[in-house]
Amino acid sequence: MAYHPQHVAELSEGELLARIFPRLGAGKALLGPGDDAAMLAAPDGRTVISIDTLVQDQDFRLQWPGGYRTTGFDVGWKCAAQNLSDINAMGAVATSLVVSLTLPGDTRITWVEGLADGLSAALRALGAEQCTVAGGDLGRGQSLVVTAAVTGDLQGRAPVLRSGARPGDTLAVCGALGHAAAGLALLDSGADYAAMGGWERSLAASQSRPCPPLAAGPAAAGAGARAMMDISDGLVRDAGRLCAASGVRIDLDPEVLRREAALLAGAAENLGADPLQWVLAGGEDHGLLASFAAGQELPRGFRKIGSVLSGGEPGAGNVTVGCREPQAAGWDHFAG
Template identity: 65%
Template sequence: MRLTVAQLSESELLARIFPRLHAGTSTILGPGDDAAIIAAPDGRTVISIDTQVQDQDFRLRWPNGYATTGFDVGWKAAAQNLSDINAMGAEATAMVVSLTLPGTTPVSWVEDLADGLSAAIVALGAGACSVAGGDLSAGSELVVTVAVTGSLEGRDPVLRSGARPGDQIAVCGNLGVSAAGWALQESTIVPDRYTPAAAHAAELFNRPWPPLVAGPAGARAGATAMMDISDGLLRDAGRLAAASGTGLDLDAGVLRELATALEDTAAALGADSLEWVLTGGEDHGILSTFPAATTLPAGFIRIGSVVSAEANQPAVTISGQNLRSVITGAVGWDHFAV
């Protein structure tokens, strides 16, 4: 019989969680007091927060039979927040976690979540970041909220608003891979029948791998604008264009080339791999702009150019074409879309 959180006191559950949490070098005072103390030698603190809600952001059991583990949810919670800090050109320093748990939640699932948080921090290259504390509460569904702080280490932040006409547009990280993984888990293709490419996509959907070296590297190379690609390339490109007061023209040829790696998986599902690349969320790559003469840092790929905003013209085009000539569905993820 599995031990559930309802069978433990809050103190007993915390005693099982705390030893599993990663302790980085930026924490002066970690879990145990009313608040943590984090070093901020730069004098500024970058901060971001994200929430995952059961049946909104993840399923415990997917239509194809995959069972989401606590490790998966912990890893994704860490990754998506670390990516936001990365997109500002900063390095993560500390993380705090709030958990809402139904009483029937197995204690082992919560322990796995703590392991996933810590494993992601280390594996993704954010070892200085500590899990410095958090909060527990009971509720009718699982909710995981993570806030992360970061340091700019003396650099200026890279905002969404700095793109200028003539800049090159570049990405670092995956595009469309997580969308392919989501589609697989919503399908009837059981994991045992995945091709190697499909298994890779499913793995990166459950445990994203944001390129955390990209933010600081982009900032040092002179990026004029950066942001995390969490809701799909087109939707997030539109946000960057709006913040900068420019247009973005994406290169159809490059994007189609990126989509070729997903073609077999798309064919098995009757989907369009290019639409995954353009609209798929949760890859947590970096969308950035650089001056035209800049040599892009390692890992970045040029995918287009920043253009002047034109009245009555879309903010984002693909080789000069309106998006609707290229895609037919939604342009990206929206929590409140019906």
């Protein structure tokens, strides 16, 4: 009877890589996986680069109370999405990913294969086919850790920074607000995943497989966005970071926020939660927050959510909702 290994500890590094590489596609790197380093073209003459990490039990769980199991596909997708979103927020187009995996020896081989499939599927589904997985690293450790660095091309445009917002600007968002937080609450609630309806599963997918609006970043840059950033840690927290970088204040429109929260009212009622808190403090939807000159037509997909004001104070949050301080914080990686 043929022997079929089940766990990564049963394979050599080369054998495991041989399972991964074919799932990533040929890509467009000048020199891709297989050498000590990859080599990429940089037609713009500048390279945008970012890095992000997913850690087991900190950024994802393998098992949720209601029976959902996080697959390697989920983690591969999420890894791609959050890294692509950072490049998108600069107004750039992603060109390559390099991925480092730390794997316990009892990790199932199929889980790792699924991760590679999730990376590739996200690149296709999110409209980043031009981005190639150019290489990476494998190591053994106590917990699953997935780290990816992504490069991007500005295509001749100036990068859109957090520091460009000016008093009088229109503040706009593109993408979902609070949906990933609602999905996290559903998965964490103990609700039976097998019994969830379509809309509940859609919210859960917003947490496990987010869909950043990748066409919107370059479009906003081309339309003259003054400042822009990825919303990864919550609208209020990330708006505060834009304020700090630009030396401004931001006032969010409470009526717009109520409309956003209404989209999540059903899930919130079932969980006894406040959907407005998901909108204000929930992260990981990986939408875009951007400022545009007053009166400028917003690019497709963007909607006004507030205004940029003068008088930003160093060290202060500088974000209000209808001129009142919001009771929301957002995600902090080092909070107790």
